[in-house]
Amino acid sequence: MGDFKLIVMRHGQAESYSPDGDSGRRLTTVGRADLEVGATALAGLLTIDAAMASPFVRAQSTAEIICAPHNVEFDTWAGLTPSSPPAATLEEIIERGRSLPEGSTLAVFGHNPNVTAVMGLLVAGRPDAYLNVRPGDAGVFIVPEMMPFRPMGAEGPVAILDAFYPLETLVRLSSSS
Numbered sequence: 001m002g003d004f005k006l007i008v009m010r011h012g013q014a015e016s017y018s019p020d021g022d023s024g025r026r027l028t029t030v031g032r033a034d035l036e037v038g039a040t041a042l043a044g045l046l047t048i049d050a051a052m053a054s055p056f057v058r059a060q061s062t063a064e065i066i067c068a069p070h071n072v073e074f075d076t077w078a079g080l081t082p083s084s085p086p087a088a089t090l091e092e093i094i095e096r097g098r099s100l101p102e103g104s105t106l107a108v109f110g111h112n113p114n115v116t117a118v119m120g121l122l123v124a125g126r127p128d129a130y131l132n133v134r135p136g137d138a139g140v141f142i143v144p145e146m147m148p149f150r151p152m153g154a155e156g157p158v159a160i161l162d163a164f165y166p167l168e169t170l171v172r173l174s175s176s177s
Contacts, residue, residue: 002102002145006093008122008160009047009066009138010063010115012167014058022082023056028124031058035065035136038170043069045165046140050100052093053109054080062136063109072107080110080140086117090158093118097143136167 013031018024027035052076053063063074079089089110097106110118112133120129121141133139143157 004097004100004103004133004143005046005162006122006141006143007048007094007105007107007138008064008115008119008141009044009109010055010056010083010133010135011054011062011109011111012136013062013067014135016105020057020093025056025058026064027058027067031135032061032065034167034171035062037174038136038165038167042066042138042165044173045163047105048072048107049104051075051107051109052080054078054111055116056111057080059109059111063107064106066107066109074107074109079130080108080114082111082114084110086114086121089114089148090111090118090121091102094143094158098145123157123161125157134166138165138167138170139163140165 012027012035014025014027048070051063051067051072053059053074055076067074079092116131116133117127119131120127122141140163142162143159
């Protein structure tokens, strides 16, 4: 138990419709290509030690692409779906992160509005803090052991925002190297 790093990432650009419903929406060709390029840049900046992803197809595909350079398999977790309660999602994330060796990095892959609300809880202690998290964007947080999880409605941050990487920035970083 101790400090850990947390990457919270929204899935990449996805189809607007699937005959299988919302959970069956796949990444677009452009979304997949951007994530593949972005994964290279992200791997140059961070190491992922463990990961969790929503069971929805687009989040699973995003996790596969981003985790591949790290040779990390991810767990599927229903608490990362769009309608999951953000406080419960964050509580599970904190529990999972604190179960890893100190200094580890946990990556989670999900959807809006859940991902944006989780990031709001992390940095502002409020799920309604305004953040514009677009497909493929990733927030990187340091979750210190001294900052315990606060239940929803409590004021104060849970983590320190270390970096925010819009996917387009990762793509540019990768192409400039």
